[in-house]
Amino acid sequence: MNPEPGHFYAVGVGPGAPDLLTLRAARLIEGCDALIAPRSERSEGSLALGIVQAHLREPELLEFTYPMTRDTARTRASWGSVAEWSAVRLKAGKSVVQITLGDPLIYSTSSYLLEALRERILGERIHVVPGISALQATASAFQEDLTLQEDRLTLLPATDLGAVAEALDRSETVVLYKVADRLDSLIDLLEAKGLLENARLAFAVEQDRQQLIRDLRQARGTQLGYMSVVLVRTGRKAWREA
């Protein structure tokens, strides 16, 4: 797929390794007129931009620092300004790509931009290109099944440990994003449920600073931070008898 004039593309660039970028993503990034690279207030640069470096052909670049806040109105307003920036270029016949870490529809800032863009341009000019998500990269790094037969998979942020406890009771696989400073409490919860042996932690998977931790006891007291995924296999749910 090549970028078309006046079209917008939300493009997932995968978890970190440049060779986990899809061919479609690479072509769109190479051919676009304008490129939006989001970075959080807390990061030093755009991780997504680093991943696609080899494919940049001097597009007009907007490195957009978005607020790390739970204030939805503030978040929507700031993405509204990016939608406006994009709409001006799209209406002038330019192609615009927004790159995002992992997949654009999994806990991603792309969702805010897509929402704001749908109010400004025709839906048929908006496209989403999937990327390899951190949950897939984590499962692959540990060679752990995500699902088999009738297994249930739950993906949720580790922000609400009550919700995590419920998910552990009703899923064969639980994947947790946004672990951040809740790691020790999470380890306590897994220990209380007898699941510590079944948990794996991937920090910055597929990035240069990657750490893969098979025994979560070793992670106690560490400040591995935001860029972590915890994967827990609670059991197996076999095919039911026909």
Ligand SMILES: C[S@@+](CC[C@H](N)C(=O)[O-])C[C@H]1O[C@@H](n2cnc3c(N)ncnc32)[C@H](O)[C@@H]1O
């Ligand atoms: C804003 S979400 C982005 C998710 C992304 N869209 C995806 O599909 O994986 C940020 C969370 O994703 C997870 N994450 C993203 N990339 C990661 C990586 N390379 N290694 C570990 N965790 C990652 C972390 O849990 C982090 O808190």
